[in-house]
Amino acid sequence: MSEKWNIELHMSPGVWTAEVNTVADSGETVPGSADEDQRGTAASGVFTVTGTLPQLSEAQREAVLAQLRKRPLALYALLRGGPAPEELAGLLPAAAPAGTPGEAVLGAAPAAACTCGRASCAHAAAAEHAVAARLAAEPLLQLAHAGLPLEALLAGVLGSWAEEDAH
Structure with a gap:
């Protein structure tokens, strides 16, 4: 399918855009793709896909901060990089099953829209x-x-720790 497609992501808070290049390096379409045998037509080339990401509510943000205040090693693991610590996994927006056409990446987000105009492409x-x-x-x-964002996360956790130490 699309494993050989070049996908360039552009992300900003709450919104993402992807440039999906369906043309293989040699000028051929990817075998097995919806665009196969349509080289040079509007069905092959570069498509723009846009989608949204759900925002955390104030209560959800506070739950993440509370968990990190209680678990300094989880904060360290988060700052170090890599997958989310187990303590936070349930607090982050849940991912939808990968590779399901037309479904949103994150549970509360609507399906992405593509410039090809086809539903569930x-x-x-x-x-x-x-x-x-x-x-x-x-x-x-x-x-x-x-x-x-990182600044708010650190202020929420480290500020709370500083207040506790001051008392």
């Missing part, structure tokens, strides 16, 4: 899969795009 599915993989690999990025 392979371009959108590939882009959603790439977004899900990126956010799973970088939970700090996921938190930032859900409304809890």
Whole structure:
């Protein structure tokens, strides 16, 4: 399907855009793709897919901060990079099953829209899969795009610890 497609992600808080290039390096389409045998037509080339990411509510942000205040090693693991610590996994927006065409990457987000105009297209599915993989690999990025950027996260946790030490 799209494993050979080039996908370039552009993310900002709450919104993402992906440029999906369906043309293989040699000028051929990817075998087995929806665009096969349509080289040179509007069905092959570069498509733009856009989607949204759910925002954490105030209560959800506070739950993440409370968990990190109680677990300094979870904060350390989060700052070190890599997958989300187990303590936070249930607090982050849940990912939808990867590779399901037309479904949102994150549970509360609507399906992505593609410039090809087809509902549930392979371009959108590939882009959603790439977004899900990126956010799973970088939970700090996921938190930032859900409304809890690093600065707010650190202020919420370290500020609370400083207040406790002052008393």
